Amino acid sequence: MAVTDEAIEKIKGMIVSGALQPGQRLPKEADLATDLGLSRNSLREAVKALSLMNILDVRQGDGTYVTSLESPLLLEALSFIVDFHRDDQVLEFLAVRRILEPAAAAMAARSVTAEQVAELRELLDAVGPADGIDKLIAADLEFHRRISQATGNRVLCSLLEGLSTPTTRARVWRGLTEPTALERTLAEHTAILDAVEAGDAEAARAWSTVHIANLERWLESVL
Template sequence: MAVTDEAIESLKSMIISGRLRPGDRLPREADLATSLGLSRNSLREAVRALSLMRILDVRQGDGTYVSSLAPESLLEALTFVVEFHHDDSVLDLLEVRRILEPAATSRAAARMTDDQFEELGELLARADDRSPVEDLVDVDTEFHRRIAAGSGNPMLASMIESVAGPTHRARVWRGLTQHGALTRTLAEHQAILDALRRRDPELAAISATVHIAGVEEWLRSSLEAGAES
C-alpha cells in the first residue's frame, strides 16, 4: 500500500472508530504525525486528499476539521478511498476508453481546424505540474472532450464522454498518490497535441493510447497490490 494510502487509512480509522467525530478539529500536524507513526509530508498529502473529497475541512489560519456530514454520507465517501482500488468496473471503463479514444483522436487529426488546435494549446497552458491536481484533471477532461467532439462523429464523442465521466475520481486519485503522474500527464497531453498539429492520424492514435494506458496500468497495479495486502 502506498504511503499516502496508509496515512488515509489511519485517518479513516480514527473517524470510523469515533476518535474523531464530525466537527472535531484534528490535532496539530506534528503531534498527529507522531502519534500515527507517519511523516508530516504523507500526513499532509492524506489531509489534502480527504479535503478534496470533502471529508476534511481545511480552514486557513484555524485548523483542519472533520466535515459535519451525515454519518452515512461520510462513511460512503471514506469507503470510496479504499474500495475503488478493488472496483474492476473502473478498470473496464478505462479499457473501453483505450479502445475508443485513439480512434477519435486519429479522426480529429484530419478534421479539426488549426484554430481548434490553438485553442487546445491555450487550454493546456492553463495547468502545470504546480497546479492543484483537481484543476489538472479538469483540464484533462476538457482536452479529451474537445478532441472527441473534433472527431466529427457525435455518437463516438457521446460514447467516450459516457465512459470517461466515471473515471474522473480515479484520475484525481492517481494524481494525488502516484509520484510524477502530473508531470507525465502534461507531457502526454503535449505529445497528443503535437501529433494533431502534424495532422498525423497514426501518431495521434498512438499518443492517445500511451496516455490512457498509463492510467489503466496504474489502476491495474493498485488492484493487484490491494489483492495482495
C-alpha cells in the same frame, strides 16, 4: 412479453416506420391506446419509460412529442447508467476508452481546425504541475472532450463523454498518489496534440493509446 414492454415496442414501431416523426406530437392518449390495442395504463407506463430514454418529451398541458432523436440526446442515458458502476468495473471502462479514444485522436488529426488547435494549446498552457488537482483533472477532462469534438462525430463524442465519468476518480487518485503522474499527463497531452496538429493520425493514435494504457497499468498495480 409484459404489457408495458409490448406498449413500448408498439410506439417504437411507429417511430421506426416513420408513422411518428421527430418533433411530432402523439395522438391523444385515448385515441392512441385504441389504435394500438392497449390499455391507457400500459400506454402511460410506456410513455414514462420512453421519456426517461429521451425518446419522448412529455410537456405538461401541451402533450407528448417525439424528441429530435439526435444521437447525443439519446446517448445521455448512457451517462446516467454508468453512474451506477462498481469500483471493480473501472478497468473495464478504461479498456473501452483505450479502444475509442485513440480512434478519436486519429480522426481528429484528419479533421481538426486551426482554431481548435489554438484552443487546445491555450488549455494546455493554462495548467501546470503546480496547480491543484481539481484544476488539473478539469483540464484533463476538457482536453479529451475537445479532442473528441474535433472529430465532428457526435455519436463518438457522446460515447466518450459517458465513459469519462467512471474513470475520473481513478485520475484523481493517481494524481494524488503518484509523484510524476501530473507531469506525465501533461507531456502525453502535448504529444497527442502535436500529432493531431501535424495531421499524423497514426502518431495521434499511438500517443493516445499510451496515455490511456499508462493509467490502466497504474490502476492494475494498486488494485
